[in-house]
Amino acid sequence: MSGANFSKKFIFNEKIDSDYLYSLYEDDYQYIEEIFQTTLAHFDEDYNSIRTAYESNNLLELKKAIHKIKPTFGFVGLPLVQHICKEFEDQCQRAGSSNDLKTEYQQIVTTLAASKDLIATEYNKLKEFNSNFL
Amino acid sequence: MKWTCVIVEDLQVAADYLAKCCEKSGLLQVKGHFTNVEEALDYLNKNSVDILFLDVEMPGATGFDLLDQLAYYPKVILTTSKSEYAYNAFEYNVTDFLKKPFTYQRFQEALNKLTTPAGENNISSTASDHIFIKCDGKLVRLNNDEILFIESMGDYVKFVTTDKKFITHNTIKNLEEKVNRQTFIKVHRSYIININKIDDIRENDLFIKGNEIPVSKAHKADVLKRLNII
Structure with missing residues (x-):
């Protein structure tokens, strides 16, 4: 969001779609750091909502919780994870009970947890980069 | 301000x-x-x-x-x-x-x-074999022969193709000026149809792939003129 002329100096983890990130924020690394920070600050609450809804067999809340967290991943350059969330949201719509989603649920919580670790790692790298170079 | x-x-x-x-x-x-x-x-x-x-x-x-x-x-x-x-x-x-x-x-x-008034900037290309429509944040190419008809939905229009529907911010009035007039014809204030896709016409309605589309009195003569009636 900083201007038209920018250079891609920071090297993101290959799992992060850096082109996608730059399309949103250009090379405003400080703002990208803020985005990652905000995401991490709210991640556990949203993640726990998913777990609570699943464990209480509340499919409507499960669908709502996954819907809420879904775009988060787009904002941090993980559009594929956003798409995986969309698929799980669709599966919640079709399922009759939490048991119908046992395998898919295990996969999605694993994906979300791994994504959080990745976001946290990138956040720390960005923070260091920004403090050293900006 | x-x-x-x-x-x-x-x-x-x-x-x-x-x-x-x-x-x-x-x-x-x-x-x-x-x-x-x-x-x-x-x-x-x-x-x-x-x-x-x-x-x-x-x-x-x-x-x-x-x-x-x-x-x-x-x-x-x-x-x-x-x-x-x-x-x-x-x-x-x-x-x-x-x-x-x-x-x-x-x-x-x-x-x-x-x-900007509805539709002023939402469509590109005119009398070619295709159009581009702005839909969901991207430009989507629709070949003329894919489009069955276009239906007004207030400030939006729905492009109906053989297997999909696309909604975009536009008006029938604006589109009437921009689509290929050899292929498309306005048959009602709310409909522009692909003339090559008509299956049959009965009284004041025409049918395209199971879709019933009204034909207004004002447009009926123009529609009939465009058909190859033998």
């Missing part, structure tokens, strides 16, 4: 990004951010704003519930991650529909629509 706006969004990172886009535009003053419909309604019924950036699915009531209960009607830009809501959006006459996350350029396009 800046437009006043309110952001109704339960995802913090999305609300922050939207606020940043508003600030960057230099055109908007964000008067508040609310994470649920109840708090937003409380504010909006006491304070008038020009523009409402509105998420659809939030805890409790939805963005559409808010619009139902609002005492006045500001310009509305929906922000959601579900493109399915495009079908509801036209019913509420919303100005635009931003799918999260969206680029700043896409945000600017939405702002442009606040001052």
Whole structure:
């Protein structure tokens, strides 16, 4: 969001779609750091909502919780994870009970947890980069 | 003077990004951010704003519930991650529909629509074998021979093809000037059809792949002239 002329100096983890990130924020690394920070600050609450809804067999809340967290991943350059969330949201719509989603649920919580670790790692790298170079 | 706006969004990172886009535009003053419909309604019924950036699915009531209960009607830009809501959006006459996350350029396009009459900038190309329509934040190519008909939906139109439907901000009146007139013909104030796709005509209706489309008295003679009746 900083201007038209920018250079891609920071090297993101290959799992992060850096082109996608730059399309949103250009090379405003400080703002990208803020985005990652905000995401991490709210991640556990949203993640726990998913777990609570699943464990209480509340499919409507499960669908709502996954819907809420879904775009988060787009904002941090993980559009594929956003798409995986969309698929799980669709599966919640079709399922009759939490048991119908046992395998898919295990996969999605694993994906979300791994994504959080990745976001946290990138956040720390960005923070260091920004403090050293900006 | 800046437009006043309110952001109704339960995802913090999305609300922050939207606020940043508003600030960057230099055109908007964000008067508040609310994470649920109840708090937003409380504010909006006491304070008038020009523009409402509105998420659809939030805890409790939805963005559409808010619009139902609002005492006045500001310009509305929906922000959601579900493109399915495009079908509801036209019913509420919303100005635009931003799918999260969206680029700043896409945000600017939405702002442009606040001052641009419906459809003025939403279609490119004219008398060729295809058109491009703006749909869901991208330009989608539709070949003329894919399009069965185009239906008015208020400030939006629906392009119906053999296997898909696309909704875009536009009007039949505007499209009438822009589509290939050898292929398309207006048959009713709400319909433009692909002349090559007509299956049959009965009285004041024609049928295209099972879709019944009214033909107005004013257009019927033109339609019949265009058919190869032997």
